[in-house]
Amino acid sequence: MTIIGARPQFIKASVVSRAIQEVRGLEEIVLHTGQHFDANMSDVFFNQLNIPRPDIQLDIHGGNHGEMTGRMLIEIEQALLEHKPDRVLVYGDTNSTLAGALAAAKLHIPVAHVEAGLRSFNMRMPEEINRILTDQISDLLFCPTDTAVKNLENEGFEVKSAKVVQSGDVMQDAALMFAEKAIAPTNVLPETFILATLHRAENTDCPRRLASIVNALNKTHREKAPVVLPLHPRTRNLIAQQGLTLDIHIIDPVGYFEMVWLLDHCQLVLTDSGSVQKEAFFFGKACVTMRDQTEWVELVDVGANELVGADESRIFEAAERNLGRRIQDSDQLYGGGEASNRIVRELLRADA
Ligand code: UDP
Numbered sequence: 001m002t003i004i005g006a007r008p009q010f011i012k013a014s015v016v017s018r019a020i021q022e023v024r025g026l027e028e029i030v031l032h033t034g035q036h037f038d039a040n041m042s043d044v045f046f047n048q049l050n051i052p053r054p055d056i057q058l059d060i061h062g063g064n065h066g067e068m069t070g071r072m073l074i075e076i077e078q079a080l081l082e083h084k085p086d087r088v089l090v091y092g093d094t095n096s097t098l099a100g101a102l103a104a105a106k107l108h109i110p111v112a113h114v115e116a117g118l119r120s121f122n123m124r125m126p127e128e129i130n131r132i133l134t135d136q137i138s139d140l141l142f143c144p145t146d147t148a149v150k151n152l153e154n155e156g157f158e159v160k161s162a163k164v165v166q167s168g169d170v171m172q173d174a175a176l177m178f179a180e181k182a183i184a185p186t187n188v189l190p191e192t193f194i195l196a197t198l199h200r201a202e203n204t205d206c207p208r209r210l211a212s213i214v215n216a217l218n219k220t221h222r223e224k225a226p227v228v229l230p231l232h233p234r235t236r237n238l239i240a241q242q243g244l245t246l247d248i249h250i251i252d253p254v255g256y257f258e259m260v261w262l263l264d265h266c267q268l269v270l271t272d273s274g275s276v277q278k279e280a281f282f283f284g285k286a287c288v289t290m291r292d293q294t295e296w297v298e299l300v301d302v303g304a305n306e307l308v309g310a311d312e313s314r315i316f317e318a319a320e321r322n323l324g325r326r327i328q329d330s331d332q333l334y335g336g337g338e339a340s341n342r343i344v345r346e347l348l349r350a351d352a
Contacts, residue, residue, distance in 0.1 A: 001085035005033030005096030007041050008275050012091045014049035015173040019344040031056040033072050033096040044255040072099030080107055093127035097134050105137035116141035117148030118295035140350055142343050144169035167342045168335015171275050175282040176337040182261040187251045190226040195266035197273045199232035207242050209310035214244045216315035221248040230254045267324045284329050286322040298333050
């Protein structure tokens with residue numbers, strides 16, 4: 001049973017689902033928790049990426065983290081008792097990930113975690129708590145990078161019975177598989193532009209950081225190059241609540257094919273997203289990351305990503321420095337598009 005609920009998980013699961021479908025006799029049941037539910041945050045990905053329709057559709061979203069995770073735990077447990085899967089597959093670091101892994105582990109159903117071992121070492125991030133706990137109760141840990149493997153070694157996973165596999169990153173599989181499907185968004189867009197995304201709680205839920213980022217985006221748009229931002233619904237609400245004004249090119253969240261087009265045509269990526277940092281690299285674009293830490297440290301090491309936090313002038317200056325800078329993509333860092341096949345091979349081996 002695949003348990004997913006948030007936008008990046010749909011994209012990650014799509015490529016693994018394809019690899020699962022190639023194995024005769026291997027059945028996948030999909031449970032969607034409902035964490036992301038807007039058509040442009042959920043349905044569009046099922047349609048574009050051909051993800052199997054959810055067999056179980058929960059409707060759990062909103063509320064505090066504990067409330068959301070608790071409600072998911074109750075309903076996922078029911079679904080697991082009913083469907084009795086041989087294994088549960090969870091992705092990434094959201095509340096859906098933790099709830100799925102915990103419900104399964106308590107029922108002694110083995111859990112495989114795709115994107116295991118990533119760490120920001122910032123325990124104030126909800127994602128960091130979700131990843132650490134999910135890794136602890138998984139028996140198959142699919143690490144996207146060498147750094148993720150090392151993180152698990154440092155936490156003592158070498159001597160645990162869990163199996164750690166350097167699988168490569170499923171997001172590279174997706175970028176390679178769907179690059180040729182790029183579709184220009186229907187919005188009227190400037191010819192040259194910076195692509196921005198903004199949704200991390202550490203930025204959006206902190207009024208000081210949010211205001212500083214909004215100022216930086218406005219100044220960059222005004223003085224350097226137009227900034228196009230597909231705006232996450234959470235961020236939209238929080239910006240309105242704080243009485244801030246984003247004076248840039250805002251569009252509604254787009255499907256993955258449109259996102260791939262934007263990545264391919266932009267001059268620079270400015271983001272606080274995990275996946276978008278890597279996608280910039282896959283499309284040969286420099287990335288300025290508006291966070292204090294990143295889990296994708298190898299991109300900083302190779303000079304593809306500049307980490308600038310939420311400071312207005314640091315963001316503006318880094319955008320200025322990196323505008324139009326091309327990056328040499330490499331197959332070395334993220335597995336070269338073979339992650340989903342490796343994952344399915346290991347699943348079959350583990351559960352043979
Ligand atoms: N994405 C998309 N449409 C958008 C914004 C993002 O398809 O309007 C894609 C993006 O390319 C990436 C995934 O959604 O593949 C990342 O989601 P997000 O940034 O929300 O999550 P994170 O990676 O930070 O967990």
